[in-house]
Amino acid sequence: MGLEDQAAVKRVAEEHRDVVVLLGTPDAESTQTLAQTVVAGDPSYAGPLAGVPLGLPVFHVFEPEIKTQVAGEVYEAQAALMEMSLETDKILAGLREVREGATP
């Protein structure tokens, strides 16, 4: 994640309560990197979130528990095509690994 984006995430996470991150990442690697950044801190130790474990709950828009909360026509228009063309199982498996790694 870019340095400016990290700074923006840090700012809003500190300003608000009940913050949840919702990802639209296209593969397992990017999913894990972004999830780690908002859970445990910047894994590259380069940005404002280096060493800053925000511990935010993180989900992917393709996850069934998220998808079922979105109106069908909205999901169809915004995400369904990408879900069909990407390797959803690998994306969600990557996210699970980060969650399990983040559990104390």
Place this chain on the structure above:
Amino acid sequence: MDLRGKKVIALGEPDGVPGPAVAECAKSAGADVILTLTACYV
């Protein structure tokens, strides 16, 4: 996770679901989107 009433950071990617599209999904689920980003993963 029930998204209703939650403050959502919509973090999309151009090769996946872009930030604004993630934000639309979050809003549809009743969340309050506080930040929308379309990150380029490097």
